[in-house]
Amino acid sequence: MLRRKITDEETLLRGGLALLAAVLLASAALAFDAARAHMALLSSLCGGADAPHCGWCYAAAGFVVMGAAALFAALRPARAKACA
Numbered sequence: 001m002l003r004r005k006i007t008d009e010e011t012l013l014r015g016g017l018a019l020l021a022a023v024l025l026a027s028a029a030l031a032f033d034a035a036r037a038h039m040a041l042l043s044s045l046c047g048g049a050d051a052p053h054c055g056w057c058y059a060a061a062g063f064v065v066m067g068a069a070a071l072f073a074a075l076r077p078a079r080a081k082a083c084a
Contacts, residue, residue: 024067
């Protein structure tokens with residue numbers, strides 16, 4: 001019979017991944033704020049006309065993707081293990 005057994009190691013890993021996701025999403029918010037300030041300084045949208053995307057735009061997008069991936073990994077269902 002297969003039954004789901006959650007170990008302390010798995011709980012610690014999931015907690016660490018959730019914490020990592022929170023830090024990455026907070027970093028994305030900070031990077032987005034810096035990108036918005038940069039766009040206000042240029043008086044145009046990044047990527048439009050002659051203003052290329054700044055590093056803050058790329059950082060915000062990257063942090064969101066990494067944060068979502070870490071959150072998905074933390075919340076995915078555990079694999080069932082065979083217990084004797």
